[in-house]
Amino acid sequence: MRVVCFTSFTFSYLDRARVLFHTLRRHHPDWDLVALITDRPPPGLSLDVSAEDFDRVVWVEDLEIEGGLSWLFKHDVVEACTAVKGPFLHQACSSGADVAIYLDPDTALINPLTPLLQELETHDILLTPHLLEPEDKHAAILDNEVSALRTGIYNLGFVAIRTTGEGARFAKWWNDRLLSFCYDDIPNGLFVDQRWCDHVPAFFEKVKVLRDPGYNVASWNISRRKVRIDQAGQITVNGFPLRFWHFTKLGPVGDVMTRRYAGSNYEVHEIWNWYKRLIARFSEPRVPDRYWAYANYADGRPIQKAHRELYRVRGDLRDAFQNPFASGNGSYQAWLIGEGLY
């Protein structure tokens, strides 16, 4: 079975992606590992794929998304990186691969994902819900259950499909929606690529909601998952082998949530410490803090979220300024300044 496994990121997340690919390469040396990058390398850095644990890079331009830079401008960094997952997955269905798997760059494998391939013998689409059982404390209901109602029942830090049948039909539908509606707009029922997938069990057949607690363990579900490390060397979650962890919000914010919900389950902190050591090992000092090549206009001034939102809703502006990243006379930026919007 030919498996293509990809993650989507910008250079700011290169360290995280490297950790993910390091763990993927160790457990699945035969998989085709793809770095889907919606960015340009920062000055002084050129990506040497032969020195990386992934096989190849797909740049956002390679996806040949209609509208190109105009389309990209409509999205902030999170929206852009999540939106490109749809086109890649859709294109993977005609690439010769049998199975396509997406993992967020801030995930890492602890055990092989081989059982997923067995699931894909009988199912075409695999999803992992944020939560597998109800919370029982008020604060946890707000933090975890209500949060999932806002952002989506399934965590799209993971999705796996067969590249045929319902898997391919899902990939086409997701591609279409994400090209047009991949925005962080919770009041209007959108949360990037994720909220869309609440529809998946209704729209498609052969969907498997993975109820194995060893997949996609994260701060939002550890209140109901107990991590154990036994003397045979296995790491389990509620008795099942830990497959992959989702290290959301590396840093103080993540630490607070992990502390809040890990309780006395000290093994959770062992796993986080391991991840932090790997991040330090794979860090890339040549990437400036919060770098994104598409964060600024050509003159280096930052693009504000409001500029993107205006461009998103105004077809006339999109027609007038086909490269909205440009600076100087006749540019979208100049127009904004003239209108007193900058």
Add this chain to the structure above:
Amino acid sequence: MAQIDSDPIDPIQAEFDATFYLAINQDVAEAGVDPFQHFMALGWREGRDPNRRFSLAAYLELNPDIGAAGINPFAHYVVTGRGEGRPLKHDRGFRYEILTTGSSLESRIRYLRDLFPDGEPTRTTVLTETLQHADVSTRLHVTISHDDFTANLGGVQLCLMREAEALRAAGTTHIHLYPAAPGLVVDFERARPLVGVLVDGQPAGVYPHAVLIEQLGLFAKARDLTFAVHSFIGHNISAMTPVLQSMGATSGYFWVHDFSSLCAHYALLRNDVAFCGAPPADSPACGICQYGRRRRLHLAEHSRFFMAFAMTVLAPSQAAMDLWSRSFPVKPAAAFVHPHARLQPRQGQKTAHWPSGPLRVAFLGMPAEHKGWPVYAHLVERFADDDRYEFHHLGKTPDPAVEARFTAVDPGPDIREPMAAAVERLAIDVAVIWSLCPETFCFTAYEAVAGGAAVLTNPDAGNVPHFVTETGKGLVADDENVLMDLFDRGTVLSLVRSSPDKDLYSLSYSQMSADFVLEKTPS
């Protein structure tokens, strides 16, 4: 109508522990100021805790509104917070603290390397002359360990002293080799590693391996050579192998004093918090352990050594031998269990009466995390006010944060078993030996029983649970919850004092490798 306390200082002062405050704040003690006044005026703002049980930091983290209000958290707790049912502490356990505050293995290694940079070797002529003046014995015994056993004190050092004494008595020349710079792990990173040399217990300088190959190779000629490795920590094994080969060595003894031949954590404490069981090096557990990467190196280096020499493995307990045998990849030439000491019925006074009053519970030795001190501290904290128990700590250094009666026990040459003597003198009923990792022998457990105490331990403590089961002198509790339950229910009371008298013992010691070496080459 509820009464309002006109002077809320009183209840706060009543719960303030001046003795504790002065013990952990030397500067306040030296300044000679009133500790309570200091705490109320300054101390709480500086994060100085008012008693053993109240952590300002923990209270503030759990009750962020108190920090925002800028008021004295202890005063708030005593006057208001307790009544409101405010949480006092996290229930994350000491392992969380270790994992979030401990320094990493690699930073500790770097720190040691910076503290002890590669030094200058001694002039080779010093070694040449020392060897020329060494005994004319035809027998030569070489030992290798992590340090100069004559300069430091500890279990392995005492073992080496006994080995050296026995060899000297039998007229054998003894050369001891140790890393000139101390290490935490097997070394492969030092550019110019030096080896310290003791000849018949006397310092003979520090030298590069090449000098040892030349000098010791020559010295070993025409002598019957034996060697014993007690520890390779701090050594470069690949560089030490040709030193032994130059002396004509083909076989030797290897002691399992610890598990550094299996892992870079010599006590197999995964991430410093839990006994790992030495699982396969490619297991998920080793994958997330900070010792995992260097573990592969320790295994590979020791394996190569075992393939270069026919090694006889000596373990001080069956528990250590079993764990080592099932985890080490190379089969040794031979293996024997050879305990460091055995319990012997006392000459003269063989029994003592149980004391009356509360059960005397003690922690023996260094208050270190891997020895289970945090578990004992938790036990003391929970039952300190319980009239059924009296808590002690016997050792060199007290921990003022724990409410246990401290008795200084200094290992010295005057008393053979200083800990046993102190256990007996204080009429300790129960010693809590709660090592988090497997003890290969544990003199402390033997001394506790020799002094008349029962031992409470856990299944991961290596030889200790075996010793307890074999002798019937104590109990193995499954985990920390069971331990707490034994004290809560009072089950521990019936564990001891059930017979009218308690037995007392002496220890008889082995001569370590000398028992094998001297048997092999009779004079």
